[in-house]
Amino acid sequence: MHWYERGITMTMVCILCEILLSPQQPPNNDDDILLLPRKHRRLPQRKLSNILDLKKPKHLRLLNLQQPIQNMTKFDCVHTKTKPPFPICVYEASKDKYISGALLSGGIWEPYITEVFQRALSKYPESTLIDIGANIGYYSLLAVHMHRSVIAIEPQWDNIQRLHKGAQLSGSLDRIELLHNALSNTHENVSLTDNLDNQGGIQVKPIQMGIHARDKTQVETIIMDDLLQIADFTQAIIKIDIEGYECKAMAEAKKFLDKIYVPYIFMEWKQMFTARNEQDSPCPMVAMETLAKYLTSRGYVPHEARTGFLLNPQLASSAWRIGDLYWRHKSASRLQADF
Known part of the structure; x- marks a missing residue:
């Protein structure tokens, strides 16, 4: 070995020693996470089975559906009469007279909206469903059986158990990301109300010391933009039904809508409209407007969900006495059910 070769070798050894012996510094920003690139760090858990992800999503209570259901209560599961049919786990009709009652008696929930919803999914086969207020998973599981991926967000634990079990029975765990959160316009802990005969009517309420602090179930809120932490898609259809909290949930969605193309947003409107003048309404008239x-x-046009009837957005807080609607992006086609 020539003298200059020995010099180069010694220099390389010294540099390597300096790297190995120097103290490890914590990452300065979230791009400095060892060797795991950004595009892999924020994929859903189903894409990370063999990757050590050192940057866990903030605020998102992402459940591992491969694990057994914790503290599972006894409940029945039935098959829907939708096309395609799928297993879904329900309450007794006396405890959930609307959704479970309809599934137990007729095998389908909201048939006209179901039809319009399926048409939306069919028009965009690459879209992921964002199911906000997933309840027992009717729309999530329907989307899964149409071979769509789903992010389901649900704050109520009894509902989560049923959705989890329904996903297991469907053999579709790799298609669903289930978040135990509520959606709002800020990060905080909130409480959930009780509803003895309508599990779809449970509402989110701010925590008040002495009233909700001890005797109510609490859950952490996330904002819509938080979902970008686990988004590995570029198209999504949003379904949101959270009992009058819809305006708060959509208030922090700018980054999400900037990055993800959303042709349709299905939304319950009735609860916001009914409570718009109440003193403690989370969505008063000004928020609805x-x-x-x-x-x-952002280029969205409102339609009544079943008929596709065009609505005037200037009358949103004064005249929309409808149950459900959808917001259609101007680039997407109009939807309506067959009567």
């Missing part, structure tokens, strides 16, 4: 103006500014 702000929501309508914001979505309109």
